[in-house]
Amino acid sequence: MHRYRSHNCAALRKCDMGRQVRLSGWVHRVRDHGGILFIDLRDHFGITQIVVDPNSPAFTIIEKVRSEWVIRVDGEVRARADEVINTALPTGEIEIFAKEVEILSKADELPLPVFGEPDYPEDIRLKYRFLDLRRETMHKNIIRRTEIIASIRRHMQDCAFTEFTTPILTASSPEGARDFLVPSRLHKGQFYALPQAPQQYKQLLMMSGFDRYFQIAPCFRDEDPRADRLPGEFYQLDIEMSFVEQEDIFVTIEPIIRSIFEEFADGKSVTQNFPRISYDEAMQKYGSDKPDLRNPIIMEDVSKHFQDSGFKVFSQILASDQNACIWAIPAKNGGSRAFCDRMNMWAQGEGQPGLGYIFWREENGNFEGAGPIAKNIGEQRTEAIRMQLGLESGDACFFVAGDPKKFASFSGAARTRIGEELGLIDRDCFSFAWIVDFPFFEWNEDEKKLDFAHNPFSMPQGGDNALDFQDPLSLKAFQYDLVCNGCEIASGGIRNHSPEMMLKVFKLVGLSKEVVEERFGGLYRAFHYGAPPHGGIAAGIDRIVMLLQGVKNLREVSLFPMNQQALDLLMSAPSNVSAMQLCDLGIRIAPVVKNR
Secondary structure: OOOOOOOOOOOOOHHHOOOEEEEEEEEEEEEEEOOEEEEEEEOOOOEEEEEEOOOOOOHHHHOOOOOOOEEEEEEEEEEOOHHHOOOOOOOOOEEEEEEEEEEEEOOOOOOOOOOOOOOOOHHHHHHOHHHHOOOHHHHHHHHHHHHHHHHHHHHHHHOOOEEOOOOOOEOOOOOOOEOEEEEOOOOOOOEEEEOOOOHHHHHHHHHOOOOEEEEEEEEEEEOOOEOOEOOEEEEEEEEEEEOOOHHHHHHHHHHHHHHHHHHHOOOOEEOOOOOEEEHHHHHHHHOOOOOOOOOOOOOEEOHHHOOOOOOHHHHHHHHHOOOOEEEEEEEOOOOOHHHHHHHHHHHHHOOOOOOEEEEEEEEOOEEEEEOHHHHHHOHHHHHHHHHHHOOOOOOEEEEEEEOHHHHHHHHHHHHHHHHHHOOOOOOOEEOEEEEEOEEOEEEEOOOOEEEEOOOOOEOEOOHHHHHHHOOHHHOEEOEEEEEEOOEEEEEEEEEOOOHHHHHHHHHHOOOOHHHHHHHOHHHHHHOOOOOOOEEEEEEEHHHHHHHHHOOOOHHHHOOOOOOOOOOEOOOOEOOOOOHHHHHHHOOOOOOOOOOO
16 A cells, blocks of 8 residues: 555545545544544545544544644545535545554644634735645635636647747836846846746747747736736736737637636626727726626716706816816616715715715606706706616716816726625626727826837837827727726737837837837847738736636735735745845945935
8 A cells, every 4th residue: 555545535435435545634623522533634635534433543643633734544434324424525425434543744833724714814824825725715726727727728729829938037128017127147237137028029939930829928027016916926828829910819819718717607607709899988988998897887978968057066167178078977776865975975085076966766757856966957957867878766876077087097986886886796797898999109297208008019000101190199009908897807919010110109209219229129120021910919817817716816816926015925035135146246235215
């Protein structure tokens, strides 16, 4: 018999009755039932119940064991009595009558429990992550992650994509976040950068004649952590294709993503045909470029009902600013003063002056609007708003006013809050959409210059002609995002493959030909030697797993993440290094100068 086990802790069944077996694992739980000891023995695969009575030679050893000790058990497989069968366990019809026990490893008093699912402080969980990962939910999350990645690889290979591995040490490149820099020992004073994404390399693969590339790529960005983005590093499904237009990307990627979600959806429905929504439409209807379409609320422009109206706050906003609008956020079944006042207080907590509203009641067969706004604009305008939004008695409507560029994100947050408060969001589906036609440039008010709104390597819609004659801020890019349940899970674009156009695009943000050649020399040179039209997309592995597992924090689906302060509490990183190491690199640590 094997030194440690003949079976794992999920393998034995009623058909194994009478067999002499050997199991090894962790003591999950110990129970004393009138002198007879019951132990739930756990390994990676599952749990098996061990029974030890006082007559067993193993009894004196079993009496000593505690939670999370590692033991080996030899014994006989026996059937459980019908009344104590545990239908929740695959091994629930049997138990092992222990004859011999060996303690393989003891455990100190635990800093956090493994049995059960307690809500423990995150820093403790991360410092003792090896214990946290033993918990059933965390263990299942990580296993599910590996299954999802394996499924992704199968789907990509079935669609004739080839997996390539790109370098980790590379040159610094502006991808929208700070680089992690790696000092060079051989070239003192110079630095490598960890890739924010394999963007240039995957484009160079297309230049090299490879047609369909994919990679489960590690990406590194020195940016502040948040719930849907891990600090430091993350993984993405990186994809690039040659001789494609935007529609080809959609037709190829959509069935892959849909199939993966259907495989792991656990009964939830998945959008069959992903709608295409322009960036401008998404911002106007949903106040977000990653709208949660499970929420049925669609915002509408109701400015015409407030022009020259008795509600002077809104009418004066419209008169004083040609960019100003009044947006309405309909709220089905939200027509109570208590709810409206609660939303108004929430808005004030968000730093807003408030959130105007109207709610409707039915009086003698007629709809009557209530609230200060209804009183000021009058019955006719109030009824026109109700008719435009398709509202009934018991419904409400909230309003935001001003320049949409300034209030769109708040209106989107209000839409989400209303949907959650009123229970309007369908929790039993994965709702997808493509967001298209993103702006190519945006205005950097601090530096008084144009910046790239998204990926600088995308193709501008309209090509050279648009770059030459169109207002840069009106330019759209062949840039697209895939969103699901209010989360951006993928972003991509059709690439610019013209060296002349590349120079024009970067010139608009203030980068000269010399700078472009210095920063993007490899890609710029490649464009001069026969560049195929190409495009691609990158999907966040961590976000996909987070959605499929129904958790709200990426740390729940990642093995060894950092905390909110970008600290690895398990390995104590970042850490100081020796003076000798710094000397080898030609680096001296400058003293921190405190602000006076």
